[in-house]
Amino acid sequence: MASVFNDLETIKRALERPRFGLMTDVDGTISPTAPTPAQAAVSPANRRYLARLTPRLALAAAVSGRAVADVRRLVGIDGVVYVGNHGLEHWAGGRAELARGAEGYPAIIQEVTDELGRELQEAGIIIENKGVSASIHYRLSPDPDATGKRVMAAINASAQAGRLRIIPGRRAVNLLPPLAIDKGTAVRDLIARYNLSGGVYIGDETTDIDAFKAIHEANRRRDFLGFALAVLSREAPPAVVEEADFTLDGTDEVARFLEWLWRQVSK
Numbered sequence: 605m606a607s608v609f610n611d612l613e614t615i616k617r618a619l620e621r622p623r624f625g626l627m628t629d630v631d632g633t634i635s636p637t638a639p640t641p642a643q644a645a646v647s648p649a650n651r652r653y654l655a656r657l658t659p660r661l662a663l664a665a666a667v668s669g670r671a672v673a674d675v676r677r678l679v680g681i682d683g684v685v686y687v688g689n690h691g692l693e694h695w696a697g698g699r700a701e702l703a704r705g706a707e708g709y710p711a712i713i714q715e716v717t718d719e720l721g722r723e724l725q726e727a728g729i730i731i732e733n734k735g736v737s738a739s740i741h742y743r744l745s746p747d748p749d750a751t752g753k754r755v756m757a758a759i760n761a762s763a764q765a766g767r768l769r770i771i772p773g774r775r776a777v778n779l780l781p782p783l784a785i786d787k788g789t790a791v792r793d794l795i796a797r798y799n800l801s802g803g804v805y806i807g808d809e810t811t812d813i814d815a816f817k818a819i820h821e822a823n824r825r826r827d828f829l830g831f832a833l834a835v836l837s838r839e840a841p842p843a844v845v846e847e848a849d850f851t852l853d854g855t856d857e858v859a860r861f862l863e864w865l866w867r868q869v870s871k
């Protein structure tokens with residue numbers, strides 16, 4: 605898989621389209637992976653170029669597994685469209701929307717997180733209730749592989765968790781409503797809502813693969829040209845790179861890429 609810097613001419617073809625959108629994951633993509641979700645911060649260079657690009661593009665969107673209010677707090681740039689909870693929440697210009705069918709799930713998530721909190725009382729596990737979804741993080745565990753197995757066993761033993769969709773992440777397990785909504789449907793929705801004719805999606809983990817696939821699916825139409833960019837890290841699942849068109853080596857290279865984009869659009 606080639607670095608995007610080896611083939612910027614290809615990206616330029618998408619950028620020259622009349623309505624280009626920049627869609628990016630947040631954690632591990634524009635913010636370096638932190639020991640806990642609360643400690644994460646968007647890197648200054650990524651923030652600077654994302655802020656500069658936003659008024660110049662048809663769309664700048666942050667697409668995250670975090671609750672949408674949390675993504676807004678973390679990124680905090682006016683004009684950015686925020687998609688939270690893997691596509692279940694959408695926020696733009698002061699208006700928040702919850703995906704249809706998701707209304708009953710906060711009560712189930714509450715029950716499951718209470719139950720897992722009782723079952724998984726060990727150091728290094730963080731249970732994050734994100735309203736309409738939950739994430740169980742075990743990055744801080746002294747033995748993450750073994751802890752990950754215990755987390756999965758507790759989830760598999762929970763009757764209420766059986767009503768949810770279980771998606772493994774990077775040293776975390778995500779629990780979501782069993783709705784056909786993911787970062788892929790989120791990207792399809794963004795392309796349609798903002799009438800995009802070009803775009804890139806940048807992401808680093810398993811849940812981003814759906815977004816990459818949505819970009820490739822949109823490419824089958826003549827009126828759209830987009831590319832999927834995978835951020836490399838030690839923990840990046842191989843499937844993420846396999847589905848991508850190009851790679852970026854860590855969050856620093858993401859900033860270098862955003863800077864390049866900004867230089868192109870401000871010429």
Ligand SMILES: [Mg+2]
Pocket residue numbers: 629630631632633807808809
């Ligand atoms: Mg990520």
